[in-house]
Amino acid sequence: MERAWLFSLIPLALGAAFLGIGVYGLRRADALRRTGLTAQGRIVRHEVGRGDEGATYYHPVAAWTTHDGRECEYSSRFGRGSLAGAFGVGARVVVRYDADNPRRFAIEGWDATTVDRVFAVVGSLVIAGTSLALLVRLVTL
Numbered sequence: 476m477e478r479a480w481l482f483s484l485i486p487l488a489l490g491a492a493f494l495g496i497g498v499y500g501l502r503r504a505d506a507l508r509r510t511g512l513t514a515q516g517r518i519v520r521h522e523v524g525r526g527d528e529g530a531t532y533y534h535p536v537a538a539w540t541t542h543d544g545r546e547c548e549y550s551s552r553f554g555r556g557s558l559a560g561a562f563g564v565g566a567r568v569v570v571r572y573d574a575d576n577p578r579r580f581a582i583e584g585w586d587a588t589t590v591d592r593v594f595a596v597v598g599s600l601v602i603a604g605t606s607l608a609l610l611v612r613l614v615t616l
Contacts, residue, residue, distance in 0.1 A: 483609055490601030497595025504588045507581050511571040514539040516582075518566045521558065522550045535562050537582050539570045547577045553586050 516539030524532045532554030539547055562568070562585055572580035 480609075480612075483605055486601050486605045490598045490605060492598070493594050494598025494602060497591045497593070497598055500591030501588055501595060503579065504581065504586075504591065507571050507573060507579065510573075511581075512542055512574050513583075514541065514570050514572065516568050516570040518562055518564055518568060519548060520564060522554075524554055530556060532556060533558050535568075535582060535585060537568060537570050537580070539572070541572065541574070541577055543574075545577065547572070547580075549578055549580060551582055551586055553590070555585075 516537045518535045519538045520536045522534040522536060524534065526532060533556075534550045534552075534554040535558075536548060536550045541547060562582070568585070569583040570580050571583060
């Protein structure tokens with residue numbers, strides 16, 4: 476096997492990783508949508524993080540009480556560069572959570588599947604492109 480063939484494994488592996496991350500996020504969101512419970516919550520604070528280039532990201536921390544009476548307070552997995560008025564501290568929000576593991580939750584209107592969809596599409600395109608290039612190379616040998 477030539478080295479060129481080995482180098483084609485790099486984009487194939489990256490595409491598979493992107494696709495895996497995207498599919499995992501989409502399945503997680505779908506499971507919450509289908510079987511998750513809803514609760515009224517409120518934003519109690521924002522965790523502020525910095526990106527590699529110095530950009531600031533705000534992750535709202537939602538507090539709610541589960542249907543069995545447990546108090547929960549967790550940070551959203553998604554951060555944004557600015558805060559929309561509806562998600563400021565003290566804002567009332569609807570939280571959809573997993574009854575078995577309330578750490579798995581989504582704030583309706585804040586958490587979106589856009590990032591997961593982009594990962595899945597990019598991963599699929601990289602895998603398809605690399606596979607096509609490998610197939611063309613095989614046919615022309």
